[in-house]
Amino acid sequence: MARTLDTTPPAAASRTRRLRPSAGRQHHAGPLTYVLLGLAALVSLFPLYWNLVAASHSGERVVEAPAPLLPGPRLLDNLSFAWNQVDMGEALVNTTIVAGLVSLSTVLFSTLAGFAFAKLPFRGRGALLALVVATMTIPPQLSVIPLYQIITDLGWVDQLQSVVLPSLVAAFGVFFMRQYLIEALPTELVEAARMDGAHSLRIIWHVVFPVARPAMAVLGMLVFVQAWNDFFWPFIALTPDGNPTLQVALAGLGAGNHTVDQAVVLTGALISTLPLLLVFAVLGKHVVGGITAGAVKN
Amino acid sequence: MATSVRAAGDGSAPPAAQAPGAGAGPGSHRQRPSGRSAWRSTLYRLDLKAVPYVFIAPFFLTFAAFGLFPLIYTGWLSLHRVELGGSAQWRGMGNYSALATSEFFWNALANTFTIGVISTVPQLLMALCLAHLLNYKLRGRGFFRVAVLAPYATSIAAATLVFAQLFNTDYGLINTVLGWLGFDPVSWESSKWPAQIAISVIVTWRWTGYNALIYLAAMQAVPRDLYEAAALDGASRLRQFLSVTIPSIRPTILFTVVVSTIGATQLFGEPMLFGGSVGISGGSGNQFQTLSLLMYEKGWVTGALGQASAIAWVMLLLLLIIGGIQALISRSNRNRNRNRNRNRNQRTKAGS
Numbered sequence: 264m265a266r267t268l269d270t271t272p273p274a275a276a277s278r279t280r281r282l283r284p285s286a287g288r289q290h291h292a293g294p295l296t297y298v299l300l301g302l303a304a305l306v307s308l309f310p311l312y313w314n315l316v317a318a319s320h321s322g323e324r325v326v327e328a329p330a331p332l333l334p335g336p337r338l339l340d341n342l343s344f345a346w347n348q349v350d351m352g353e354a355l356v357n358t359t360i361v362a363g364l365v366s367l368s369t370v371l372f373s374t375l376a377g378f379a380f381a382k383l384p385f386r387g388r389g390a391l392l393a394l395v396v397a398t399m400t401i402p403p404q405l406s407v408i409p410l411y412q413i414i415t416d417l418g419w420v421d422q423l424q425s426v427v428l429p430s431l432v433a434a435f436g437v438f439f440m441r442q443y444l445i446e447a448l449p450t451e452l453v454e455a456a457r458m459d460g461a462h463s464l465r466i467i468w469h470v471v472f473p474v475a476r477p478a479m480a481v482l483g484m485l486v487f488v489q490a491w492n493d494f495f496w497p498f499i500a501l502t503p504d505g506n507p508t509l510q511v512a513l514a515g516l517g518a519g520n521h522t523v524d525q526a527v528v529l530t531g532a533l534i535s536t537l538p539l540l541l542v543f544a545v546l547g548k549h550v551v552g553g554i555t556a557g558a559v560k561n
Numbered sequence: 562m563a564t565s566v567r568a569a570g571d572g573s574a575p576p577a578a579q580a581p582g583a584g585a586g587p588g589s590h591r592q593r594p595s596g597r598s599a600w601r602s603t604l605y606r607l608d609l610k611a612v613p614y615v616f617i618a619p620f621f622l623t624f625a626a627f628g629l630f631p632l633i634y635t636g637w638l639s640l641h642r643v644e645l646g647g648s649a650q651w652r653g654m655g656n657y658s659a660l661a662t663s664e665f666f667w668n669a670l671a672n673t674f675t676i677g678v679i680s681t682v683p684q685l686l687m688a689l690c691l692a693h694l695l696n697y698k699l700r701g702r703g704f705f706r707v708a709v710l711a712p713y714a715t716s717i718a719a720a721t722l723v724f725a726q727l728f729n730t731d732y733g734l735i736n737t738v739l740g741w742l743g744f745d746p747v748s749w750e751s752s753k754w755p756a757q758i759a760i761s762v763i764v765t766w767r768w769t770g771y772n773a774l775i776y777l778a779a780m781q782a783v784p785r786d787l788y789e790a791a792a793l794d795g796a797s798r799l800r801q802f803l804s805v806t807i808p809s810i811r812p813t814i815l816f817t818v819v820v821s822t823i824g825a826t827q828l829f830g831e832p833m834l835f836g837g838s839v840g841i842s843g844g845s846g847n848q849f850q851t852l853s854l855l856m857y858e859k860g861w862v863t864g865a866l867g868q869a870s871a872i873a874w875v876m877l878l879l880l881l882i883i884g885g886i887q888a889l890i891s892r893s894n895r896n897r898n899r900n901r902n903r904n905r906n907q908r909t910k911a912g913s
Contacts, residue, residue, distance in 0.1 A: 292697035300694050304708035307770055311711060313734070314723045325726065330734045375616040385613035398624055400880055402827045404853055405873045406631030408638060408866055429627035432620045463612040492716035494830040499861070513718040517834050525726060532719035539714040547707035554771060555778030
């Protein structure tokens with residue numbers, strides 16, 4: 264099934280190119296389309312804009328009856344307060360470390376495994392691949408209790424490795440790289456390299472990595488976003504007062520603590536969102552491509 | 562295995578490297594019949610045979626340690642009475658039968674279901690419409706795509722904290738706007754349905770654009786001639802959307818339904834943070850407590866890990882049921898597609 268689906272996008276794309284002049288589909292958008300899409304963009308972006316607005320007012324102003332709609336003067340004050348008093352700076356560093364390590368290792372291991380599943384024949388390949396896909400549906404709730412006991416026994420509560428280690432490689436990544444390499448890497452290339460006497464590590468380094476680089480970049484971004492935003496397990500393994508990631512620190516700001524200065528809470532939210540929004544603004548097209556490539560081929 | 566390599570190599574590899582072990586021409590210095598070469602060929606075979614397993618090992622080791630073992634251990638725990646840090650006492654199905662008679666459990670199950678439905682259904686319908694709009698020839702296409710995807714870059718925590726302000730009963734913008742329109746303020750946190758709707762809005766906001774882009778990619782792979790044929794038959798654009806687009810991307814729709822359903826079953830961060838100080842129990846009257854929240858409360862607040870494990874396994878059971886239904890639907894789908902393709906082929910043949 265996967266195989267037949269794999270071949271559809273390029274085939275459809277070439278057909279598009281051939282038929283463009285008379286295509287029965289590519290209607291130009293009418294004014295109503297622009298209105299509706301504009302509305303959708305507004306709804307999508309407004310909460311983010313309002314987050315910025317709220318982070319630039321005092322705590323008292325944010326909770327006054329008509330909520331502010333325009334930026335106020337206190338953005339820098341709030342930023343420095345959140346940065347120093349609530350240790351958003353430390354959380355930002357922690358999150359960067361976690362998301363960086365997780366995405367590096369996921370990309371590396373997923374590429375190796377994806378290459379094996381795509382191009383190397385071995386006994387049990389089909390069944391093992393099915394197992395990889397099946398694991399994607401197991402929710403994290405099913406493993407957190409034993410995991411919590413393990414990290415308690417090891418003394419890893421509040422240690423970043425308790426968040427990094429379980430995420431070293433993801434089924435989604437393995438599947439994603441396999442789908443990409445099946446199409447992008449000609450089997451003959453691998454075999455020719457083998458004929459020339461290259462052993463597997465050389466093949467990985469000189470053939471697979473260069474071919475896989477675009478997919479590796481996209482996967483890295485997707486995993487980075489996911490790891491950056493991950494909440495459930497970090498919330499259990501790390502505490503807001505110990506060594507939190509941004510999401511855990513934010514949860515502490517929003518729920519547990521009694522110092523509820525909503526402007527500071529929302530400044531924290533802004534700090535946690537802004538880096539990813541910048542990534543999206545710069546690499547938006549690639550992220551869009553990656554999401555669709557990962558999903559449609561399932 | 563070795564033969565397939567050789568066979569393929571025949572076509573593409575340069576002559577000097579061809580056919581290892583086939584007598585060897587003068588140029589192939591790699592084929593010297595010495596002990597060293599035997600060793601190398603052993604290494605070579607080992608490389609071929611073992612390397613695939615080495616490459617997939619990291620995934621399976623990680624999964625065994627952090628996925629499979631905990632999964633089974635959770636099942637074992639669910640049959641015991643265990644406190645945090647204490648030793649386990651056998652309890653048999655006691656935890657499960659306690660769940661069956663617990664009004665908290667049934668309340669959480671019902672909430673998970675209702676929040677799941679009112680977040681997943683509108684989300685996917687809106688995503689379909691959005692994808693359809695984005696599929697037109699557009700100016701500023703890139704902007705619209707990135708804009709609707711921006712919520713996806715926002716974390717659960719950040720999004721929920723922002724929306725908790727927007728939904729605030731006293732000063733939130735949403736009640737302000739409702740006031741302009743002549744409605745009474747809604748108490749979004751303390752009443753059951755408004756709270757569940759508010760949480761669903763957060764979920765929907767974060768995921769609609771993401772799903773829309775998945776649909777868009779699937780729509781762009783739909784063969785154009787289907788639309789041309791439909792247009793020739795006099796189908797309106799709406800008719801084309803309903804009779805060509807939707808059936809063509811049905812596998813993708815099914816995929817998003819499954820993914821969103823799985824996500825909805827695990828809802829945790831949104832209700833917890835939306836509830837503020839009473840978030841852990843899903844509101845003052847548990848009016849939006851989900852299964853995940855109940856599990857967390859049982860395990861980490863009450864300290865009853867056995868009961869929490871039982872809830873986790875009930876969630877697995879739910880997902881297995883969902884997976885089973887999905888498998889049934891996709892099988893009947895495949896059959897239908899096969900029939901349709903057969904019909905279409907016959908029609909094309911008859912037409913040409």
